[in-house]
Amino acid sequence: MSTIFDVAKLAGVSTATVSRVINSPEMVRTQTREKVTRAMKICNYKYNSLARGFATKQSNTIGLIIPTINNPVFAESTRGVQDYADVRKTQVILGNTYYQYDQEKTLVDTLREKQVDGLIITTTNPRGNILKTLADENYPFVLLYSTIKTGPFWAVGIDNYRGGYKVTDHFISLGHRRIGMVAGNFSISDRSFHRWHGYRQCLLDHGIAYDKNLLIQTDYSLTEGQGSVKTLLSLADPPTAIFCSNDYLALGAMKGARERGLKLPKDLSIAGFDDIEIASYVIPALTTIRQPAYEMGKLGAELLFQRMENPARPIQRMLGTELIVRDSTARVPG
Amino acid sequence: MSTIFDVAKLAGVSTATVSRVINSPEMVRTQTREKVTRAMKICNYKYNSLARGFATKQSNTIGLIIPTINNPVFAESTRGVQDYADVRKTQVILGNTYYQYDQEKTLVDTLREKQVDGLIITTTNPRGNILKTLADENYPFVLLYSTIKTGPFWAVGIDNYRGGYKVTDHFISLGHRRIGMVAGNFSISDRSFHRWHGYRQCLLDHGIAYDKNLLIQTDYSLTEGQGSVKTLLSLADPPTAIFCSNDYLALGAMKGARERGLKLPKDLSIAGFDDIEIASYVIPALTTIRQPAYEMGKLGAELLFQRMENPARPIQRMLGTELIVRDSTARVPG
DNA sequence: TTGTAGGCGTTATCAG
DNA sequence: CTGATAACGCCTACAA
Numbered sequence: 001m002s003t004i005f006d007v008a009k010l011a012g013v014s015t016a017t018v019s020r021v022i023n024s025p026e027m028v029r030t031q032t033r034e035k036v037t038r039a040m041k042i043c044n045y046k047y048n049s050l051a052r053g054f055a056t057k058q059s060n061t062i063g064l065i066i067p068t069i070n071n072p073v074f075a076e077s078t079r080g081v082q083d084y085a086d087v088r089k090t091q092v093i094l095g096n097t098y099y100q101y102d103q104e105k106t107l108v109d110t111l112r113e114k115q116v117d118g119l120i121i122t123t124t125n126p127r128g129n130i131l132k133t134l135a136d137e138n139y140p141f142v143l144l145y146s147t148i149k150t151g152p153f154w155a156v157g158i159d160n161y162r163g164g165y166k167v168t169d170h171f172i173s174l175g176h177r178r179i180g181m182v183a184g185n186f187s188i189s190d191r192s193f194h195r196w197h198g199y200r201q202c203l204l205d206h207g208i209a210y211d212k213n214l215l216i217q218t219d220y221s222l223t224e225g226q227g228s229v230k231t232l233l234s235l236a237d238p239p240t241a242i243f244c245s246n247d248y249l250a251l252g253a254m255k256g257a258r259e260r261g262l263k264l265p266k267d268l269s270i271a272g273f274d275d276i277e278i279a280s281y282v283i284p285a286l287t288t289i290r291q292p293a294y295e296m297g298k299l300g301a302e303l304l305f306q307r308m309e310n311p312a313r314p315i316q317r318m319l320g321t322e323l324i325v326r327d328s329t330a331r332v333p334g
Numbered sequence: 335m336s337t338i339f340d341v342a343k344l345a346g347v348s349t350a351t352v353s354r355v356i357n358s359p360e361m362v363r364t365q366t367r368e369k370v371t372r373a374m375k376i377c378n379y380k381y382n383s384l385a386r387g388f389a390t391k392q393s394n395t396i397g398l399i400i401p402t403i404n405n406p407v408f409a410e411s412t413r414g415v416q417d418y419a420d421v422r423k424t425q426v427i428l429g430n431t432y433y434q435y436d437q438e439k440t441l442v443d444t445l446r447e448k449q450v451d452g453l454i455i456t457t458t459n460p461r462g463n464i465l466k467t468l469a470d471e472n473y474p475f476v477l478l479y480s481t482i483k484t485g486p487f488w489a490v491g492i493d494n495y496r497g498g499y500k501v502t503d504h505f506i507s508l509g510h511r512r513i514g515m516v517a518g519n520f521s522i523s524d525r526s527f528h529r530w531h532g533y534r535q536c537l538l539d540h541g542i543a544y545d546k547n548l549l550i551q552t553d554y555s556l557t558e559g560q561g562s563v564k565t566l567l568s569l570a571d572p573p574t575a576i577f578c579s580n581d582y583l584a585l586g587a588m589k590g591a592r593e594r595g596l597k598l599p600k601d602l603s604i605a606g607f608d609d610i611e612i613a614s615y616v617i618p619a620l621t622t623i624r625q626p627a628y629e630m631g632k633l634g635a636e637l638l639f640q641r642m643e644n645p646a647r648p649i650q651r652m653l654g655t656e657l658i659v660r661d662s663t664a665r666v667p668g
Numbered sequence: 669t670t671g672t673a674g675g676c677g678t679t680a681t682c683a684g
Numbered sequence: 685c686t687g688a689t690a691a692c693g694c695c696t697a698c699a700a
Binding site for chain 2 (some may be wrong): 010046047048049050051053054059061068069070072075076078082092093095110111112113114115163209220252254255258268276277278281282283
């Protein structure tokens, strides 16, 4: 593999000149430039951007830490991050925490060792040590799917509380009073916690007593949704509506309910959260909260670059959500 | 940021020793080792693996090129790649081609400049120049979702032809004779082409004339599936069964058919390809060909490491597929 | 506009 | 078991 040294020798110039035709061609005389270009071709020169990163202390690489790429909502925001990174000529290294905090720690460390220029994190615990340390060391990072509206961290997210509130309000407006919730474990997802909070507050605001038996905390997956709904339906006084804290859970819940012989949405209303693409393709089409995942990823990346270039005071951006009413929710039976 | 040099000075040893306690601690006396460890702590030393990569010419990073992370089947294989890479202490840089060949080219170049140790590629064109060049330069890479069973490339894939054949055979066994196909564009997906080939051959083997009007080539997406099925249903002599070359297309087709007032599967049988997780959660549950995406990703990564360590003769592995019969296919109406 | 030369942090070779 | 030192490929003052 030839280096700028070989090229320089062949072209009869110095390595500095070669470096210049690569990085700021306008600074070198046309004739010289062509001579160099020709030489590069001849020795089949390949640029080594790792060496560059080493010299400049800038790797043109960022790290993206998410719970799991299998959830379409994270796939979508990942695409947003990548697309913006692309315009900034930087690559993204992806890591899944699978909702495990120590995995998050490992990833942060590994990626920092790799000298990524910055980190975009969907954290499992916004109050943990990982982020605190990062901030203390003034390391550039931004939170995605953040629940934090203020404070020392750069972040972009949505108002999960309001989302949960909206869904619940929708149920109530359809006459439901027994409203259950299948939520991602609060210990690994404060997003889920905030959604629950909105759900709970809405109940109270409408004079409906909060019943903790109607809440199930579980892993985010189709199977868990499927199982949890059955538990809820086995209660002495089962819910007539269920709010699932993401669409995968909701899709699973729909299957579980049907396996119990229920007709949807007649016998049971179900709503999700995220509005992944498939949500409008299933039967009945899923009522859910749309969150702008792609835009969030893109904006997160934008903020990260802004933060890296000009570490001013932290910016938090909260994107809008929207209740999308489709066919999986209906008036309370009877 | 402190370096091994600082640590060495503080510990009163040479940089070589510090390097040794990092990379082969057993080679240094316990006492010295502890002295160094202590020094590292004191100066809050952070290892720079980029510098290491520069020195060793090994970045411990691999590149993964896929069409789009939004298709769950690619998300799943990506996870397989990542999980195996993880056990080899290497990170993966992800890039989407969005099925564009020139984007594939760009990604290969960029990632090579970044000095990734190897590449895992789901290519848009297995006979194009990109792979040829890579192979000529003896660059380590392996193909994923490969259609190639033999030849100079390392690869792992499935038998798409047989998959297409199986689905079609299933339709025929249910009495269908008018069988349509909604396929990903052959120009960007030879996988789709092979599936079509199996479909076509199966028709012929059963004495059913091939009708090119029953084939639609399109982009892989829910919307395209939805639209394409309508075109097919508008034919003078419409199909009673439709084979979609992936599950997203099939899920879209189900919606499109329903919008035309058809009852599924009574009025129209639909089958997909991939067996993404959601396939068994929709109504009617989707009949499809299961391809082991996670295993494929994992095996692909394994092969890449094998190739990097011992560039022997190329290995191609074809994984098994399975027809999963669910509820979206039924006997021909009437 | 171009050349010289030192530096980036770690590894690896060779002595001791 | 440890130390000295030359790479590794590119960038960037500074000088010419």
